[in-house]
Amino acid sequence: MTVAAKGKGGGAKEPRFAERVIAWQRTHGRHDLPWQNTRDAYRIWVSEIMLQQTQVSAVIGYYQRFMEGFPNVAILARADADEVMRHWAGLGYYSRARNLHRAAQLVMSEHGGVFPQTQEEIEALPGIGRSTAAAIRAFAYGARAAILDGNVKRVFARHGGVSGYPGEQKVERVMWEMAQERLPTGELEPYIQGLMDLGATLCVRSRPRCKDCPVAVDCVALSEGRTAELPTRKPKKELPQRETTMLVLMRAGSVLLEKRPPSGIWGGLWSLPQADDDAAARKLAKTLGADWDDGEYLRVIEHGFTHYHLSIKPVLLSARVRHGTEEPGHLWLPLAEAHGAALPSPVKKLLTGLAAGTPLFD
DNA sequence: GAGCCGTGGTA
DNA sequence: TTACCAAGGCT
Secondary structure (H helix, E strand, O other): EOOOOOOOOOOOOOOOHHHHHHHHHHOOOOOHHHHHOOOOOHHHHHHHOOOOOHHHHHHHHHHHHHHHHOHHHHHHHOHHHHHHHHHHHOOOOHHHHHHHHHHHHHHHHHHHOOOOHHHHHHOOOOOOOOOHHHHHHHHHOOOOOOOOOOOHHHHHHHHEEEEEOOHHHHHHHHHHHHHHOOOOOOHHHHHHHHHHHHHHHOOOOOOOHHHOOOHHHHHHHOOOOOOOOOOOOOOOOOOOOOOOEEEEEEEEOOEEEEEEEOOOOOOOOOOEEEEEEEEHHHHHHHHOOOOHHOOEEEEEEEEEEEEEOOEEEEEEEEEEEOOOOOOEEEEEEEEHHHHHHHOOOHHHHHHOOOOOOOOOOO
């Protein structure tokens, strides 16, 4: 890791780093996102959780539907876990939804229904780490708290000329120090928002628009022609390829679903009965009252995760009886209702495609 | 520290 | 098409 000497933010020649970010945010930043222009900690909190590792454009629709369904922390705390998952289905990282629900219950039981104010208390809630807690404090309370997300890391890596993968602890520690040192004494909301807007709209991964950037004059990466190589990329690793067979078990227009375990991939969602290979799938089909030999292979679905690739082999089967309904964690879902169910994205696409009569065979 | 945890957009 | 990556946190 290397850190350039410039870019500490306080040269006599240029206005302080924060000052320029704030001025830029007021004229060029984002001001009308659904979670802005409020001091409601709940609304801000939900947005910050949804925005973890997720881009603004993907969040907006989910956020609006979530707020209609759960307008305040008390209602969310009382809500059915399945209903919460239904609102999150398709957004990914489902532990966020489970943690959010749990945290809402903790806000009710441990904080009298009032969202806590200190960094320590907020960080103690599940799903909220150092950066998210700081963002909530800044936006809800105007607190002087440093954040460090992907946008900020990219801006700091370039402006400060910090090389080394930002996911590495050593590099991240340096960036937290930069984040703390550059904080203004006031106007925290436009500063924090401006920093993120800068990273999201100008200081983007490829082809950054340095010509329009308010901190370009003392940007180390720009002056050294290194904007393309900073921030240092994650060292790449070969992802394992895995396979699974899913049973699309139909009976009178309904399909049999199984509840996923609370942790692990797609935790807490509903999905299709699944087996590691065809031999296991055959046994599973028999258990569920279907004859494997009458099944038809549907088109294989390729699905990528952060840490492995998955090939899904769906098999269409007819159930002789509605077996499984008496089992806990099983559900017969009318195919026409697949659209609104708490299903993983590839499963939802498969079932809605099936409902719409989309050709699914090769 | 390193692996786990989703999805959709982009080049 | 493949590969990278985004308002991270938990175990």
